[in-house]
Amino acid sequence: MLHPVPGSTGAAPPLLSLEDFTVAFAQGAGRTRVVHGIDLTLQRGEALGIVGESGCGKSVTWLAALRLLGKRAVTTGRVLLNGRDLSGFSERELADVRGGRIGLIFQDPTSCLNPILRIGTQIGEALRLHRGLTGKAAEREALRLLDRVGIADAPRRLRQHAHELSGGMNQRVMIAIALAGEPDVLVADEPTTALDATIQAQILDLIRDIRRDTGMGLVLISHDLGVIADLCDRVAVMYAGRVVETAATQDLLGSPRHPYTRGLLAALPSLEGPRVRLTPVGGTVPSPDAMPPGCAFAPRCAYAEAHCGNGIPVLQPAGTGHLSACRRLDALMGEWQRQAAREAGRHDPVVQDLDWPNRDRQRELSA
Amino acid sequence: MTVQEGVLTKRRRRPLPPLGFIISLGFLTVVIFGAVFANVLPIDPLAQNIVDSLKPPSGSHWFGTDELGRDIMARVIFGARTSLVTAAGAVIIAALIGVPIGLVAGYFGGWRDTVLMRFIDVLLALPNILLAMALIAVLGRSQTAALIAVGVAGVPSFARIARAQVLTLRQLDFVSAVRGFGCSSSYIMFRTILPNILSPLMVQVIVLSSVAILLEAALAFLGVGVPPPTPSWGEMLRTGKSYLYEAPYYAVLPGLVLTLTILSFDTIGKQMSRALDPRSGGGTPGELERAGP
Amino acid sequence: MTGFILRRLAQLIPVLLIASFAIWAMIFAVPGGPVGMMVGENATPEEIAAATRKLGLDRPIPVQYFNWLTHAVTGDFGQSLHSRDPVTKLIGERLPATLQLALVSILVALVIGIPVAITGAVKEGSWVDRLLNGWNALALGVPTFWLGILLILLFSVELRWLPSASRYVPLWEDPNQALRSLILPGLTLGLYVSGILARFLKASLVSEARADYVRTARAKGVSERQIVGHHIMQNALLPFITIVGLMVANFIGGAVVTEAVFTYPGLGRLLIQAISTRDYPLIQGCIVVILVIYMAISLIVDILYAVIDPRIEYR
Numbered sequence A: 001m002l003h004p005v006p007g008s009t010g011a012a013p014p015l016l017s018l019e020d021f022t023v024a025f026a027q028g029a030g031r032t033r034v035v036h037g038i039d040l041t042l043q044r045g046e047a048l049g050i051v052g053e054s055g056c057g058k059s060v061t062w063l064a065a066l067r068l069l070g071k072r073a074v075t076t077g078r079v080l081l082n083g084r085d086l087s088g089f090s091e092r093e094l095a096d097v098r099g100g101r102i103g104l105i106f107q108d109p110t111s112c113l114n115p116i117l118r119i120g121t122q123i124g125e126a127l128r129l130h131r132g133l134t135g136k137a138a139e140r141e142a143l144r145l146l147d148r149v150g151i152a153d154a155p156r157r158l159r160q161h162a163h164e165l166s167g168g169m170n171q172r173v174m175i176a177i178a179l180a181g182e183p184d185v186l187v188a189d190e191p192t193t194a195l196d197a198t199i200q201a202q203i204l205d206l207i208r209d210i211r212r213d214t215g216m217g218l219v220l221i222s223h224d225l226g227v228i229a230d231l232c233d234r235v236a237v238m239y240a241g242r243v244v245e246t247a248a249t250q251d252l253l254g255s256p257r258h259p260y261t262r263g264l265l266a267a268l269p270s271l272e273g274p275r276v277r278l279t280p281v282g283g284t285v286p287s288p289d290a291m292p293p294g295c296a297f298a299p300r301c302a303y304a305e306a307h308c309g310n311g312i313p314v315l316q317p318a319g320t321g322h323l324s325a326c327r328r329l330d331a332l333m334g335e336w337q338r339q340a341a342r343e344a345g346r347h348d349p350v351v352q353d354l355d356w357p358n359r360d361r362q363r364e365l366s367a
Numbered sequence B: 001m002t003v004q005e006g007v008l009t010k011r012r013r014r015p016l017p018p019l020g021f022i023i024s025l026g027f028l029t030v031v032i033f034g035a036v037f038a039n040v041l042p043i044d045p046l047a048q049n050i051v052d053s054l055k056p057p058s059g060s061h062w063f064g065t066d067e068l069g070r071d072i073m074a075r076v077i078f079g080a081r082t083s084l085v086t087a088a089g090a091v092i093i094a095a096l097i098g099v100p101i102g103l104v105a106g107y108f109g110g111w112r113d114t115v116l117m118r119f120i121d122v123l124l125a126l127p128n129i130l131l132a133m134a135l136i137a138v139l140g141r142s143q144t145a146a147l148i149a150v151g152v153a154g155v156p157s158f159a160r161i162a163r164a165q166v167l168t169l170r171q172l173d174f175v176s177a178v179r180g181f182g183c184s185s186s187y188i189m190f191r192t193i194l195p196n197i198l199s200p201l202m203v204q205v206i207v208l209s210s211v212a213i214l215l216e217a218a219l220a221f222l223g224v225g226v227p228p229p230t231p232s233w234g235e236m237l238r239t240g241k242s243y244l245y246e247a248p249y250y251a252v253l254p255g256l257v258l259t260l261t262i263l264s265f266d267t268i269g270k271q272m273s274r275a276l277d278p279r280s281g282g283g284t285p286g287e288l289e290r291a292g293p
Numbered sequence C: 001m002t003g004f005i006l007r008r009l010a011q012l013i014p015v016l017l018i019a020s021f022a023i024w025a026m027i028f029a030v031p032g033g034p035v036g037m038m039v040g041e042n043a044t045p046e047e048i049a050a051a052t053r054k055l056g057l058d059r060p061i062p063v064q065y066f067n068w069l070t071h072a073v074t075g076d077f078g079q080s081l082h083s084r085d086p087v088t089k090l091i092g093e094r095l096p097a098t099l100q101l102a103l104v105s106i107l108v109a110l111v112i113g114i115p116v117a118i119t120g121a122v123k124e125g126s127w128v129d130r131l132l133n134g135w136n137a138l139a140l141g142v143p144t145f146w147l148g149i150l151l152i153l154l155f156s157v158e159l160r161w162l163p164s165a166s167r168y169v170p171l172w173e174d175p176n177q178a179l180r181s182l183i184l185p186g187l188t189l190g191l192y193v194s195g196i197l198a199r200f201l202k203a204s205l206v207s208e209a210r211a212d213y214v215r216t217a218r219a220k221g222v223s224e225r226q227i228v229g230h231h232i233m234q235n236a237l238l239p240f241i242t243i244v245g246l247m248v249a250n251f252i253g254g255a256v257v258t259e260a261v262f263t264y265p266g267l268g269r270l271l272i273q274a275i276s277t278r279d280y281p282l283i284q285g286c287i288v289v290i291l292v293i294y295m296a297i298s299l300i301v302d303i304l305y306a307v308i309d310p311r312i313e314y315r
Ligand SMILES: Nc1ncnc2c1ncn2[C@@H]1O[C@H](COP(=O)(O)OP(=O)(O)O)[C@@H](O)[C@H]1O
Pocket: A025, A034, A052, A053, A054, A055, A056, A057, A058, A059, A060, A061, A287, A288, B002, B003, B004, B005
């Protein structure tokens, strides 16, 4: 990618990268493509946020990259782990990567744990597979892991089942399972979406702590920019199966360069306030089999013009390490800069930039 | 929950080409035609001809002859009549008893539901065939007894399906609306709810026909069904079993017709329930209830 | 745990009461009623009166029923009208034969049903799956008695490998002879039960395979084989257990017919004989025993379920 990341060693390949990665699902005789060629890189120890509304292809991208979607999902492009293409990996090698090099946690922790196996058994399974630990050694390590993820009374918890623990605790257990393999990177897919606000914050703090201690990389997937802003060095915004903007977190929050990102930010109540799930812009993500021609965001975009429908916008530089895929990027950047200048002195330029509140804009569209 | 497909759930099941359905329909048409017009056909299931006993299939006797020299094909055709009449009568009895039980239990709930469903549980606790045999033990052996016995064995499935359907319907607006007009409970149950649950009940009629035919044949095979000399498939299998060495076709051919009839009803029932609820297709406890000996 | 079992037992009581009342009432179906059964058709009025008193029929109905019930509970169903032997003795002779047949059939059902279910689930939607579905439809749809006849024709009449009529030889006395007698009936009944087993186990496996925890296991690096064998199978067996009760009911029905096909001297044939000779005490005894076995199995299954599934509170 174009943006150098502080601390990366230059010559070494990135820890993980996706190159022109596409995912399609076999549907009857044909295929429906849901991810349309994306490029992403993650340097060792880096935290990358993936943001976008539900249905944008965030989960599918990462599950498909690890070939966790079964045979119905067909991928093209490359997934490189330390420069090696995962598509060449055997099932065995892949099993070592899953949980060993790349840990995963998901949205609904309670249903993600096997309901009839003890917590200890499920942690033990990962320890046996990736660290060869069994018996007493495994139990000791499992206790340490539960301790590490902040679960009190670990010896008792080991013998309990998922239904006896709260959602927050189960997510901690999921993190413990992910840590059991000592992975280089944790892919967290909406890890806090199913949890209460206070628990959310605790889980995010836990992830931050662990990263500080172990230097583990992070891919944090969320529909909530607020969650991502807290934790990530860099953010990629996805819309309808494509990356539409990517930048360092501060950069993206301070000067968003894509109408969709600006919409997401506008929907954010405030960076510190309660996080509510909002539709950033009127309308919904187009379904993969009914994609509009050209820019997929055009039907919802306040800045759309006729030529937005003529071909898909590509990512182009919009600042240092900043890319945006908008056909009107140059025009809009000028407009936004003038606006920012006008409002200089005010403390929060982005939120002031609400020149297309949802309801007004919808009225406009339907008129 | 969109992303969870694995090796085990590769593809949605595509609806089977309805070839089996068409074949089944064709076969049943022939069987029903035979049963209805058995009298008109130039055949006699009772004409004995001892000289011609246990003759293998030939031009004059397509299915061969039995131990009394009777034409097995003629007996199979008249057997279809016995079988279908018993099954139809049994299904009607089952529906007439089972559906009101299910309607009342589901509509009123409370103690009526508890009592009625306990009663259904008792019926279910006895295997179909035992229940039927016990009833025949009480009623004595006759075609009517067989019909009632098979019918009673089918009551639980109608009751359960009707009840389940009512429970979902009762919530819906149009039912509360009718109730709001001050209509009587029985009016609502039989005039408002019943017409709306007819299609699942129709599927059950087909499914239960298969069970009833099987059960009737099993009873006859055990020697407690429709008494001879009335031709019946189960009875033919029972007698044919004594001549396996001399005349294997005697038991095989009537059994084949019986089996094909049952499988045809199964296929049609499955197709119908799939048409009603595309998600069904695997096993459900309801389907297990219909399984017979 | 004890409380849980007691509660379950208590739930069975109404069912048992209704059923036992119905079974008791059967006695009145005998031509001439229970009295006629005792004194014969040409009895004098005095004999009838005496018999009525002896049978306690002059007492109120609830008392009569209660008397019968207390005897039945102690295993006393009276004498067979036919052989004059105690019903309990006759049943006792036949029960082991049926249990032995059940054992072999269950083995056959497991050996055929489980692989069919797993293969069908793993290859869901493929032609293999469709083939196995067809096989299952046959196992369930072909009448047991016709299948039995076909097997006799092949293995006894044509190949002459196995006897066409099965005797009861206790397995521990002469395993070889016992098995020769059991293979065909065991296969007949076992195939039928395998159809039920495979269909429901497969449905259960397929729905478990979609669960989130399966994705977690994959993401952990667990091999596909272990995911099916360990995670999915264990969870799939739980819902499966709940239909075992219904399965047993069908199993018993199948056993009655199978015993008739192979003239196997089990409980089912005893019942058929009792019905055709209108031997009511024997009929009552057989039905009660079968009902009790059925309920005992359902109860055990319920308890097992509560023990295996950590989510069920049974305290
Ligand atoms: N197993 C599947 N089969 C077909 N389509 C799928 C499947 N899983 C996801 N999709 C589709 O892929 C798109 C992206 O889904 P997803 O990655 O789950 O979105 P999100 O960004 O919310 O994580 C959606 O349109 C969804 O409908």
